[in-house]
Amino acid sequence: MPLELLKYGLRRGHKPFHDIPPTPDLRRSYDVVIIGGGGHGLAAAYYLSRYHGITNVAVLEKGYLAGGNTARNTTTVRSNYLTIPSIEFYREGVSLFENMSHELGFNVMFSQRGQLTLAHSDGAMRSFRLRAEMGKHAGTRIEVVDARGVQKICPHVNMDFGGQHEVLGGLWHADGGTARHDAVAWGYAKRAAENGVQIHQRTEVTGFGVSGDRVTEVRTNRGTIQAGQVLQAAGGMNGRIAEMAGIRLPIRCFPLQAMVTQPLKPFLDILLSSSDLHTYLVQSSRGEIVIGGGTDPYQLASTRSTLPQKEALATGALQLMPFLHNVKLLRQWAGITDITPDFSPIMGASPLQNYWLDAGWGTWGFKATGVAGKRMAETVATARVPDILRPFALDRFSRFELLNEMGATAAGH
Amino acid sequence: MKIMTCPVNGPRNISEFQWLGPVHDTAEATDADLLNRLFFAPNPMGVLREWWRHTPSNTVFIAERDLTTDEILRSYLKGSDADRTASPA
Known part of the structure; x- marks a missing residue:
């Protein structure tokens, strides 16, 4: 590969190429x-x-x-689901991402950095234990960690000990990742x-x-x-x-909204989410913090955005990482999800x-x-x-x- | 901020309301009807009649909302005159 790159660089008469041909008849x-x-x-x-x-x-x-x-x-990109058919299906999905850049000869920037889901309630911890056992049974890398484990994996998280949203533990899914x-x-x-x-x-x-x-x-x-x-x-x-x-x-349509902040220096090297706060954070390769969450609370077939949903996302993000309080939002958007029962x-x-x-x-x-x-x-x-x-x-x-x-x-x- | 008109309390902030889902015909007769009722909810690119609740006063009512524009067209209590003249869901 490096030699080919060198040969390509030294070659004369570079022809421009299009990744995707124009739409034919x-x-x-x-x-x-x-x-x-x-x-x-x-x-x-x-x-x-x-x-x-x-x-x-x-x-x-x-x-x-x-x-x-x-x-x-x-x-x-993750496979931390609950039922065996889902875990097996998404496990194959993750494995395809692991080899996708090679398969396609196209850099999809897959970064298998692991996903940490936080629990702020006993109910969430219980469901994590079940998901971890199901995941292990189906051969994925997944485990429940306690509060100390959370701090070790992601030292930036606001543990909020004694507070309203105290972090009790988390679900650590080492197979999780992100791609472009x-x-x-x-x-x-x-x-x-x-x-x-x-x-x-x-x-x-x-x-x-x-x-x-x-x-x-x-x-x-x-x-x-x-x-x-x-x-x-x-x-x-x-x-x-x-x-x-x-x-x-x-199928019912619900909008799903997300947003990104201005670019920051790399500090978040995992995918972080919270099942109780309905918020997740990931730092993109450009340094932006991508903030996402649950769908809108009511059915709609429009990609309009709403302030309450954006406020809820920001509230969750600030609970997890209060030091983001003066970071500006750069973009926000919505898409239509097709939700099954x-x-x-x-x-x-x-x-x-x-x-x-x-x-x-x-x-x-x-x-x-x-x-x-x-x-x-x-x-x-x-x-x-x-x-x-x-x-x-x-x-x-x-x-x-x-x-x-x-x-x-x-x-x- | 989006405003929803509660038939009892008047125009209020949408954050005071809870969406309870589409109004269904409750008279299921066959298995197919039941299946339909459970899983095949209406998803129109147009007006949907749906149940809403004003949470502070626990007022449950029906609103007609356009699912493409998110415009709330009207709202009324079950059994009111407006409800009786409304087209079936």
Whole structure:
């Protein structure tokens, strides 16, 4: 690698290159049409083209590449869930991140720095013990630490001994990490495009042609295309898109807000969160403190921001690190989450034979970008849902086989 | 600050209210209805009728809110004239 870099640097006549080719004209038909040009859709396109030999693929993106929830999440990669199917699935997701830069030849800046979740109540400690045991059983690195352990891992935390939010202990998840969200999406997009996948930006799906139990065509604002298989990975619009195909999903939209501070010198070398304060902090590679939390308290399909939610995030952040009190906020934003009743995603088959779902990512599936893409690609290519995805099927609701991850997602991580 | 009108206490700060979720038809008959009621909550790109509670006075009422604009269109008590004329959820 260093030698190649040197050779490249000394070479004459450098040609400019584009990571992503400009949007081409739509073909009349594709073997696979992927709805949604975010991380998940692009990853699926990459795995289809790289490992399954399916290159006649179109990725349709309503706006610009990775501009939805891929750009709005807070880039936490972790596998500290509660149920075995979830832990196994996200464990594979973390392992894909560990090798992603090599796989893609694209630096996704994965930093496996560990995640520490604080408990300020006995209830939180109890749930941590359960999550730690489940995680150990499923082979992830996770343990409960006491207050002294918290101080050792993160000396900056305000322990608030004797106060209202005294830190009782924490859940230390050494596998946790963070990566650069744009790089993940662009890495997958670049390699998928090299393999022949067509990425269509500014291409909005407006409807479907359904005949019997199959989707035959996808209608867009740029024309109608024939589709062999359709994969839906549309983030906050999943409910709406599925409705166009005549599928009702158990999804409700809630906004999720986050914000970043001005850049500071590096001091926070872990991902820090609090399950009781509904706040988490991570320092980005630019030095900004990214502050995130739970969703808005009521259902909404808009990315507007609110002062109360921002105040709640700031309150939590200042409780954990009071020395941030004079740090200025730089940016704030919101995205639309598609929340399922059990806070687990919906992946796999739909009532239509050739229409596949990758939806319900709730408080966001950045951590699952690789694994969802890989496993959904396998699903589409083989027309069979792999075992690791079976527990996430849409029909789990009618079987009352829910995967309750409320405690490990929305507020609890 | 966002304002919600409580049918009993008048316009109040939204932080005084708790969102309780969409108004459902409570007369479930079949298993499918029950499944629907439990898991398939309405998620329209438009107006939703939903239960809210004014927490200091414990007033539970219905509000109609546009889920795309977050505009609260009207609010009324269950069983009031406004409720009887409202379209079903």
